[in-house]
Amino acid sequence: MSATKTETQPTKTEVRAIPLTDYIPLLGEPEINAIKTLANRLAGRKVMMVNSTAMGGGVAEILNRLIPLLQELNVDTRWDVITGGDGFFEVTKAFHNALHGGLYKARKEDFEMFIATNEQNRARLQFDREFVVIHDPQPIALIEARQGKEGHWIWRCHIDLSMPNQEVWEFLRAYVFRYDAALFSSPSFARQLPIPQYLAYPCIDPLSEKNKDLEPSYVSSVLEKFNIDATRPILTQISRFDRLKDPLGVVRAYQIVKKYVDCQLVLAGGGAADDPEGGAVLAEVRQAAGNDPDIHILDLPPWSALEINALQRASTILIQKSLREGFGLTVTEGLWKKKPVVASAVGGIPSQVIHKQTGLLVHSVEGTAYQIRYLLSNPALAARLGEQGHEHVRENFLITGNLKRYLTLFLHTAAIS
Amino acid sequence: MKTAEHPFQFEAASYLTRIGNQLATNLRELREGLEKCSDASIFNHTFQSLGRYHFLTEGFSNDFAEWALSALNAAELAEQLAALDIRSYTELTDVRTDLLRVMDDYSKARPNEMERHAFEPFYFCETTEVTVPLGGEARTLQEFRNGLEHLSNMSFHFHFLVSRLRLHLGTNDFSQWFAKELGLEALALRTNRIDVYTHTLDSARDLLLHYVDRELAA
Numbered sequence: 001m002s003a004t005k006t007e008t009q010p011t012k013t014e015v016r017a018i019p020l021t022d023y024i025p026l027l028g029e030p031e032i033n034a035i036k037t038l039a040n041r042l043a044g045r046k047v048m049m050v051n052s053t054a055m056g057g058g059v060a061e062i063l064n065r066l067i068p069l070l071q072e073l074n075v076d077t078r079w080d081v082i083t084g085g086d087g088f089f090e091v092t093k094a095f096h097n098a099l100h101g102g103l104y105k106a107r108k109e110d111f112e113m114f115i116a117t118n119e120q121n122r123a124r125l126q127f128d129r130e131f132v133v134i135h136d137p138q139p140i141a142l143i144e145a146r147q148g149k150e151g152h153w154i155w156r157c158h159i160d161l162s163m164p165n166q167e168v169w170e171f172l173r174a175y176v177f178r179y180d181a182a183l184f185s186s187p188s189f190a191r192q193l194p195i196p197q198y199l200a201y202p203c204i205d206p207l208s209e210k211n212k213d214l215e216p217s218y219v220s221s222v223l224e225k226f227n228i229d230a231t232r233p234i235l236t237q238i239s240r241f242d243r244l245k246d247p248l249g250v251v252r253a254y255q256i257v258k259k260y261v262d263c264q265l266v267l268a269g270g271g272a273a274d275d276p277e278g279g280a281v282l283a284e285v286r287q288a289a290g291n292d293p294d295i296h297i298l299d300l301p302p303w304s305a306l307e308i309n310a311l312q313r314a315s316t317i318l319i320q321k322s323l324r325e326g327f328g329l330t331v332t333e334g335l336w337k338k339k340p341v342v343a344s345a346v347g348g349i350p351s352q353v354i355h356k357q358t359g360l361l362v363h364s365v366e367g368t369a370y371q372i373r374y375l376l377s378n379p380a381l382a383a384r385l386g387e388q389g390h391e392h393v394r395e396n397f398l399i400t401g402n403l404k405r406y407l408t409l410f411l412h413t414a415a416i417s
Numbered sequence: 418m419k420t421a422e423h424p425f426q427f428e429a430a431s432y433l434t435r436i437g438n439q440l441a442t443n444l445r446e447l448r449e450g451l452e453k454c455s456d457a458s459i460f461n462h463t464f465q466s467l468g469r470y471h472f473l474t475e476g477f478s479n480d481f482a483e484w485a486l487s488a489l490n491a492a493e494l495a496e497q498l499a500a501l502d503i504r505s506y507t508e509l510t511d512v513r514t515d516l517l518r519v520m521d522d523y524s525k526a527r528p529n530e531m532e533r534h535a536f537e538p539f540y541f542c543e544t545t546e547v548t549v550p551l552g553g554e555a556r557t558l559q560e561f562r563n564g565l566e567h568l569s570n571m572s573f574h575f576h577f578l579v580s581r582l583r584l585h586l587g588t589n590d591f592s593q594w595f596a597k598e599l600g601l602e603a604l605a606l607r608t609n610r611i612d613v614y615t616h617t618l619d620s621a622r623d624l625l626l627h628y629v630d631r632e633l634a635a
Contacts, residue, residue, distance in 0.1 A: 028569075029567065030566075030567050030568055030569040030570075030572075031569045031570070033429075033551070033567060033569070034429040034430075034431070034551075034569040034572060037429040037551050037552065038429060038547070038549055040549075184436060187436045187540035187542060188538070192438045196435055197435065197436040198433050198545075199436055199542065345536065345537065350537060354470070354473070354477075354483070354487070355487050357470075357473050357477065358473075361487075388472055388473060391617075392470075395469065395471075395472065395570075396469070404431055405431075408431040408432070408433050408545075408547045409433060411431075411547050412547050
């Protein structure tokens with residue numbers, strides 16, 4: 001998740017509540033009861049979660065949903081956000097990219113600024129909680145606040161550490177070792193560590209604007225708005241205009257499919273307006289699309305969650321032909337909507353797309369085109385993949401599963417049962 | 418209606434997946450891993466994965482078989498690994514022994530295959546189990562039915578599958594209670610025959626509810 005710059009004032013954040021009972025129609029009463037039973041053992045226990053931003057980015061989105069649910073279950077949970085100046089967030093952004101394998105020339109002053117800002121936050125925040133969950137590298141040095149072996153400290157790493165810049169990783173590792181446990185989004189993202197590491201998939205909220213059920217009339221209105229024909233197959237990739245998402249490869253795959261099936265392609269995402277590279281990629285995609293009226297390139301603003309939801313629901317097949325990927329939550333969203341998904345076997349995607357069971361994995365443009373054709377001519381298979389994909393998400397990638405995992409981890413870590 | 422001397426205690430079961438420091442990039446390394454990994458890891462990739470992917474009723478058996486097929490396209494080995502029916506095991510040591518036997522047989526028949534690089538590594542993980550009593554006990558079959566109806570998938574999996582390792586018997590918590598506490602041998606037998614490979618956990622529970630309803634109506 002990105003190291004987004006934040007304001008310098010917030011500490012405790014205000015969060016919006018969706019009651020746990022609202023999830024019963026989706027998960028069933030037994031699952032909600034199981035969550036409540038686990039939580040009863042933790043009633044009154046105190047938890048704090050710390051990250052670097054209250055708004056924007058996937059971590060804040062998850063915490064905005066997770067913390068009210070913990071509070072509803074009488075697990076006294078507080079959310080603190082660290083503060084820092086522009087320089088600190090420039091350093092953490094550089095660290096973030098370096099941990100993803102990007103180029104980075106370490107500077108002594110970067111590490112000093114990182115430590116100093118963590119020190120300032122350590123002095124400002126209160127660490128009076130039994131369970132302390134620190135999200136991502138930015139606040140990792142807050143572990144210095146721990147008195148001896150007091151409390152249970154967990155580091156939740158949302159980023160892929162499989163090929164980190166060694167200098168940055170060595171610096172962070174000294175802090176990681178002092179936690180009681182670490183959580184990673186995929187086994188492939190983890191490192192060899194002397195502390196227990198647990199799997200914690202990223203998750204989606206089925207009741208959010210991006211994922212909730214929509215009225216068919218609204219879905220139709222979105223198609224009309226973008227001049228998309230509802231009567232012909234719609235192939236869609238939702239992603240920002242980024243070379244790593246391979247939008248040009250998607251256009252080439254569509255062009256192959258188009259020789260056999262009269263279909264349309266929707267490439268929808270954002271990021272082009274405020275990202276110079278995004279603008280360049282968007283221009284390349286437009287050029288590759290030429291004057292084909294069946295290719296719809298939609299550069300959407302960040303507040304388009306409902307429209308993206310509608311486009312996914314209206315699609316015949318969803319594509320995620322990334323060259324590299326984090327976890328790939330757009331795949332999760334597609335599977336939740338019971339759509340057949342054709343996706344690259346990169347990053348966290350194989351955890352979600354079990355080949356021929358919950359979707360189809362591909363490794364090339366030609367393979368993508370072939371699997372799309374295969375699904376278009378086998379609607380029964382497409383429907384089965386969609387159904388099983390939905391179940392996979394229900395079992396493994398929803399916010400309620402995330403909630404249950406934290407409760408289980410707290411119970412296990414504190415040996416409460 | 419007969420009342421049990423010892424009530425049935427429903428448990429809420431929840432699991433964490435602990436990521437190990439061991440991985441395999443080919444079949445030789447998988448075999449080595451199988452030999453060295455913990456029982457909790459064997460459990461995670463067999464008993465636990467069957468519960469995790471219960472909704473896949475066509476062709477999913479365990480993580481080892483799935484990896485052999487998807488990452489190595491080794492269909493014959495995948496078939497052999499998938500053929501191990503975890504319901505017939507009451508000890509993880511025996512599961513490990515049979516997995517190694519399948520690997521060794523394959524290695525003898527196709528030695529060159531053992532070094533072929535897999536498309537994706539296999540990550541050995543372990544299961545950490547946490548259980549908490551759900552509250553409320555069942556002393557009669559009707560009370561049991563009421564509890565079963567409100568049992569989550571993971572709790573059903575815990576009582577129906579994981580129990581085999583706990584009891585060290587070729588049966589499950591439900592069948593054991595039906596037979597020992599209520600004297601319902603036929604119901605116990607019928608319950609133990611429910612095939613979790615061809616049912617989802619939801620449909621297996623529905624089938625058990627159906628059996629219990631029939632017994633209550635008799």
